[in-house]
Amino acid sequence: GEEVAQTPKHLVRGEGQKAKLYCAPIKGHSYVFWYQQVLKNEFKFLISFQNENVFDETGMPKERFSAKCLPNSPCSLEIQATKLEDSAVYFCASSRNDGGEFFGPGTRLTVL
């Protein structure tokens, strides 16, 4: 597609439950990124992929967060045992090798 698609738009989980977010990058883009926007103006990088391979995972909280980009499937970000502080908007972005990263509309995760 011509736009990055993210589902669901909103997700509500009780503390301790699992959350799974999905992202379909723009066709032809080989890089996928996940970012977390916690406060209104603060973006935290989580992980990037080059095709199905992890490129940079230095931002991932290792214990509870995992992500995959498998061929012919949407990319996914999974949070095991969610905590209150995981409440945020999670953005996926995709890019070619150079130029800009194009962002999806985000998934708002609320942990109660």
Added chain:
Amino acid sequence: GEDVEQSLFLSVREGDSSVINCTYTDSSSTYLYWYKQEPGAGLQLLTYIFSNMDMKQDQRLTVLLNKKDKHLSLRIADTQTGDSAIYFCAEKRGTGGGNKLTFGTGTQLKVEL
């Protein structure tokens, strides 16, 4: 340091020019970006500049880059009420296509009639 800094707030009158400033930190940055975020929405890529350029113009938008001072600016000509949003600058460090973006703190632009 790691920080990319922007002023928090800018207010302009409709029809005037807006200039949003950004100071970044890493001399190895290859691309510098401007994104726009409206309430409840994702990030819209407005424009970007490669670090070996000092200016880029795209319709009402002009980006100026001062690499010596690590200073980036975005000028919006003939600002309209639809330009009201938060504007983020971001830098991509190094040459890897999968390298992350480091975002500034965002500047809230308010356009008054």
